[in-house]
Amino acid sequence: MSKFACRIVWIVCACVLLFIGGCENSGLNHTSLDPVATAITVSTETNPPYESSILEQQIVVGFSQLGSESDWRKANTESIRDAAKEAGIQLMFENAEQSQEKQFEAIRGFIKQRVDVIAVSPVIESGWEPILHEARMAGIPVILSDRAVEVNDASLYITTIGSDFYEEGEKAGKYLLDKLSGEPGPIGIVELQGTEGSSPTIERGKGFRDIIKQRGDLIIRRAEPADFTIEQGRETMTSFLEEMGSDIKVLFAHNDDMALGAIEAIEAYGLVPGKDIVIISVDGTRKAFEMMVAGKINCIVECNPLLGPILMQAVKEVMDGRSLPKRIVPQESVYTEGVAEKEVLNRPY
Incomplete structure (x- = not known):
């Protein structure tokens, strides 16, 4: 075969190889743009997982x-x-x-x-x-x-x-009437209220007053907000004691924390909480029940949290x-000293 013929054969083979390679490359490019493959990719990126x-x-x-x-x-x-x-x-x-x-x-x-x-x-x-x-x-x-x-x-x-806060106040008042049924008046009462303008402060105070007014010799001498805290309960009770001393016979605290603070103030003043001063509280925390077991709180009106x-x-x-x-309204009870020791073990809070 002449050199010219060999060159022609070589050129033809090269063209065939280039054509085949081009088809293969074109096939790969086509696969990368396949509608099904593209749809799967988009679905994975845009649709959140099942969770x-x-x-x-x-x-x-x-x-x-x-x-x-x-x-x-x-x-x-x-x-x-x-x-x-x-x-x-x-x-x-x-x-x-x-x-x-x-x-x-x-x-x-x-x-x-x-x-x-x-x-x-x-x-x-x-x-x-x-x-x-x-x-x-x-x-x-x-x-x-x-x-x-x-x-x-x-x-x-x-x-x-x-809770029905008005009813809680009524319960506190009814306990007090029963507790003091044999005691002559006048009997001085102080009240530690919660946050000023709050519904428990308004309703508990109203319910309590509506019951104790049955006895004209039960006199609320002072009622002050103490923000439902131990610190304010202690501070406000201290000021009550400095002003009235042993003329205070009853404390109605709108929650346990204020009652606990008041107990500290009463003991610091030299009086015995639960004896010299009858203490009625609202809530039913374990700490308050422990104080009732110790005789320092006389009655707790439950308020279920x-x-x-x-x-x-x-x-x-x-x-x-x-x-x-x-x-x-959740179901709630009233607890007195007689059941304190048994009930304290049941307090979940």
């Missing part, structure tokens, strides 16, 4: 707690957190630290984040109508926990879950479109 889809369907509750001022409040918070976890409900928790302004900020944050339900333990009763209107305009139902609000339109919230399971059940009912009663 995320479940999370999106999870009920989300925004809860504004009023503070952490007492053992009762801490037990209440723990109950709500535990119940939410048990129910599979996502809880967004905000502590207002006794500030209504902070509660309003928290609720506006919940509205902005489009939670399913807002739950709130109001610091005080008044001033709630505008913020509840904001929640309604956003289409978010509101449940009140522990404390009530004073509004003209009760349809702004679904229900109130918590373990509202979490009831609250989460109410949330589920609301999300299912069911109606709820306007007030849900």
